[in-house]
Amino acid sequence: MSRVAAIDCGTNSIRLLVADLDPQTGELTELDRRMEIVRLGQGVDRTGRLAPEALERTFAACRRYAEVVDSFGVPPERTRFIATSASRDAENRDEFVSGVLDILGVEPEVITGDQEADFSFTGATKELAAGTFAPPYLVVDIGGGSTEFVLGAESVEAARSVDIGCVRLTERHLTVDGALTETPTAAQVDAVRADVSAALDEVARTVPLERARTLVGLAGTVTTLGGIALELDAYDSSRIHHTRVPLPRVRELTQRLLSATHDERAEIPVMHPGRVDVINAGALVLLTIMERLGAEEVVVSEHDILDGIAFHTALDAR
Structure with missing residues (x-):
């Protein structure tokens, strides 16, 4: 070992x-x-x-x-x-x-960003081939500062990193004079979506998004939405892993989060306290991506860049 x-x-x-x-x-x-x-x-x-x-x-x-x-x-x-x-x-x-x-x-x-995408793809897809998930996979890793898009089957075929992370978009569009807007206005929501749409235009120049057959979502925004969709009483990664969340459910949950106060979001059982302020932007990123792709569902993965880093580190150490 x-x-x-x-x-x-x-x-x-x-x-x-x-x-x-x-x-x-x-x-x-x-x-x-x-x-x-x-x-x-x-x-x-x-x-x-x-x-x-x-x-x-x-x-x-x-x-x-x-x-x-x-x-x-x-x-x-x-x-x-x-x-x-x-x-x-x-x-x-x-x-x-x-x-x-x-x-x-x-x-x-x-x-x-390209290295980040490679690690994310390895961690997220290494076990997918044994399941019922059809390649090519589009792995979308929604981070705090950036989001990575990685397309491939057995290995990475195309990847792009763009600056539409949940923290970055929250600070850019969902605050006023540095203070978080508790329930975002329609104009603020539109501004976040516009940034995501522009980033998707950029991604589409190098990543053939239309080839994806399975959309795999990574990181805290997506796993939290997966836990909310399952109506869990506490965060349970084993139950969240490989949950399929349909587009209408993502749309419903995003609207629920946008309409909630800070305290109401904080009371959601699977919500980590550190995500309360940035989950709105993250949910908008995921929703906009799914609508742009015409994706019927997102497969939630608890295995991500961290697993990819560990796997490559272990191989290098042999």
Whole structure:
């Protein structure tokens, strides 16, 4: 067995997976998986810099993760830290890199959007072939700062990353003078949708979206919507994984979230406190994508970029 630790630090959350890889079957066995909302990308779209308080929240999470990694006996050479949209955009990303290196003994890789797409595709589709899901798959990873679109069957055929993440669009369109609009206006909703539509035009230039037979949705927005669709009393990743949510249900849930107050969204049992403020923008991203594609449903995947990072790290360590 190859034991590895994978850390994915995005615009909104930082996540850890410790897993063993069976070299014979290529199967990953999850040992520990956890997530914290740190909002590393707070204000990056406006200032171009990582805020001091956002860095400290992220470093605090890294210290906790370092204890977990050490408890499982994973050495630095089998630990991989991937940093995505927020740290790509920031002028002071060197401060972020040096802080992570000091805490974990591993230098974060500030990957490109194409690399991010490749990891996401691997994590999301590795087990789909054994099910009833028809390729080609279009994997859509809705992050905090960006969204990745990856098309392929057994491997990536085309990919594009665009800046329409839920945190970025919330800060850009669903706030007034820095304060969150509790229930967005029609004009604000239209502005979010316009950005998503423009981004889809950009994606369509390089990714043949019309070829997709199965739409696979990744990350917190999609998994949260999956949990709400199932009317779960508590978040349960095993039940959410590979749930199929039809387009009319996505449309209904999006309208419900847009009409709800902050407190009403916070009371939804599967809602993580760190997603309450950004779920509206995320839901609009997913809905607009599905309508543009004419997708009848989205397949919710709990396996994503984090699993892809772990898988590639384990293969490299063999």
